[in-house]
Amino acid sequence: MQNYSYILFVLIIPLAVFLITGLFGKRFQSFSGILGTAGMLVAAGLSYYAAYEYFIVGCRGADCTWPSIIAFKQTWLQFSPSLSIDMGIMVDSISVMMLVVVTTVSLMVHIYSIGYMQGEERYSTYYSFLSLFSFSMLGLVVATNIFQMYIFWELVGVSSFLLVGFYFTKPSAVAAAKKAFIVTRFADLGFLAGILILSYYSESLDFQTIIHRMMDHGAPIFTNANTASFMGLSALTWALCLIFIGGAGKSAMFPLHIWLPDAMEGPTPVSALIHAATMVVAGVFLVARLFPVYSQVPIALDFVAYVGIFSAFFAAIIACTQTDIKRVLAYSTMSQIGYMMFGLGVSGFWGSDGLGFSGSMFHLFTHAMFKALLFLGAGAVIHYIHSNEMGDMGGLRKKMPLTNAMFLIACLAISGIPPLSGFFSKEAILTAALHHNKLIYAVGLLTACLTAFYMFRLYFMIFWNKSHPEIYHEGNHGEAPLSMKTSIVFLGLATIGAGFIPFHDYVTAYDTLIVEFHLAPAIAAVAAGLIGIGVATAFYLKSSTMPIKISSSLGNIYQSAYKKFYVDELYLFVTKKIIFNLISIPAAWIDKNIVDGSMNLLSTATQNVSEGIKEVQSGKIADYVMWFFAGAILLLLLVVFAW
């Protein structure tokens, strides 16, 4: 058993960088960028080493399962002899994979930001927030204890708030940061309720213990959890569904997705790191971590699957109509995370049934790479054009050749074209869906087609379509600084190469996975992608009037898709008209008049009583004499009768 306690440094280094750059960064602004990048480089190196040790050294040869090892554990709060909150590091196939993903993407974003955020006044603050986020996310993925994960979950939310609201002088950025935090916090309510129910029934907060106890069908704990029911669903089902709701908030599943498009107000590297590759997959990671328990409750898995596929489809439709680059990419992210969710939802547990699980994890890995690449490329374009709108762009392929090539690679990957990595992961998920639920498979296939369509629409409108005159000015800088190019190229290479990692050997639900490669579903997936690409090419390669004709013929449907199906308006309506009027305003009234009023009443009463009493000391001798006389008579009576 190897000693993995060096993983502690993977967590400590970003935390130390956060503290140093946060406290002292103002004095050495540009050095803080180098410090952050260096720290993340070391952390990435340690993660790669850990992955190497775990996956390769840990087991040479076939037929090995990778156990989950506790590398480090510290009891923090002991509630009772059996219940405690520990802080620890769990080394497990998915946590090692996530370590690699998070540190790699974070490293790329650190490098990229050296160029992108150059000249920014709060440069060191930016890097300290980035390090805080990295620390929180890393802590989340190695959590041994569900409460530890919750603590880091909230920390991630805070970092996201800080980073989205980085340009705090823009009111839209502030509003977006608040929205992100509030929506995810609201979802965390469900998460907390789920944690409490789950830990109550399994009498432990530790992941390994919970999984062990909930898998054991004969044990009284499991039957207890399954029989105790509320409104027809067992307690275990409720716990898992509530935990999923928390994950859905963080992963921007419908209907808690409203914060993700607005969170694009943050700087683009932040969007690449947080809202594409790492934070938004935290929900998927949560379900994956508790997957053994989820697999015991089919209702919960179905819930996960349907929410996932609906979000995927919903987001894909909206993405077809948006004109802001980052909004398109945000909805694309939501759609791909929907894929990961329903990949988990259609998965079984044993043997080849677990294809959905490892496919989902594989898609998480590859999606991180190519979505980060897409965002960073979009950032390069925005850096060049100084605008986010697709209407301002067109025909950039000559001016930005490297970005063009990398962006094309990423778009091909997301459309699922072999031999890029996206093909392998998407094909795995769709195959799993085919074996499990035909409806989900059909919708998934349709979504794949839409994905290819809107991604290539984006690509063509940025780099090819020259329907507008060149209204943008070229700054005196070239395509992009070296740091931005470096990170884009690295991610491009990762996108190409990641498909060839034998993922299904490494990351499985339970034991080794026997993957049979079926040709038919693979061809169906590729065909869907090619159809989408073809339609996009027809509409957008050269300027044409087809898009406008189609959008006007679709009329209302197009309009509502463009307006994101009015979900935001619905939320605003519910909060403003219903919650504010029915609950907040009476509550505020009660608080002001009754609670405050009773306190004020207390003080006013005291004041009045004291004013009445102070009249006794009137300064008039005659009054004093009367009191004296009355007291004397009273004393006389007392002495005579009561002595």
Add this chain to the structure above:
Amino acid sequence: MEISAFFFYLISSMILVFGILTVTTRKIFRSAIYLLFTLINVAALYFYLNYEFIAAVQIVVYVGGIVVLILFSLFLTHQVAGDLPSPPWQRLVFALLSCLFAFGFAFCLVMKHSFPENKNAPINLTVSYIGKQMLNYGDGGFVLPFEVVSILLLAAMIGCIAIAFKTKKNA
């Protein structure tokens, strides 16, 4: 009724009537005069009880000193003209009731109490006896209170002058 008892009833009724008039009249000068008469009648009571020395002291000090002092102060503070304002009726009622109640209660106590009889023979209280006892530092002497009261009188005299002294600053 004996003639001496008649005199006693006359003197006491005059005391009480003039006393009541003192405290109830609205004109301040008349109040002072009624006080004067009350004090003279008290002195008459002392004469009736055969305590001539005390009666004399009463007339000299009280009537001839204090009442004159009061009259002087009335003139000094320009109070002689005009009526006294009457106090609020709540105070009147309360004072009347409480005084009546207290008087009734105290007098009932007195009536119920059995006072011990005196077995010894009375002494003859002449002025020489009083004078001798005043400066007697032996048994039954009162030289200490005498000296203390002298000092008190001195202090009172100095105090009065100091309090009522008109400094150059006061207008």
Add this chain to the structure above:
Amino acid sequence: MPEVKMTYILFVSFALFFIGAYGFLTRRNMITMLMAVELMLNAVNINFVVFNKYLYADKADGLFFTIFIITIAAAEAAVAIAIIINIYRKFRSIDAEDADTLKW
């Protein structure tokens, strides 16, 4: 020993005392309050004298007390008048209701 019973004279003295008390409670002018105080003191004097005569005829303690009380009453009246004159100079009135600055 005069024929009048002691309790009759005590009645007088008590009545005079409470008349003085009533006057002290009721009057608003400071000098009239002083006059009421003098009445009370006189009632006490009568009390002492009566007890000396009827109960302790062989001693003269009551008499001497009366002398001292008269003396002290005189001194006190003098001081009181001095204070009243001072108050009159400050408040321009000797109404007890007007000198009420020593209050809350």
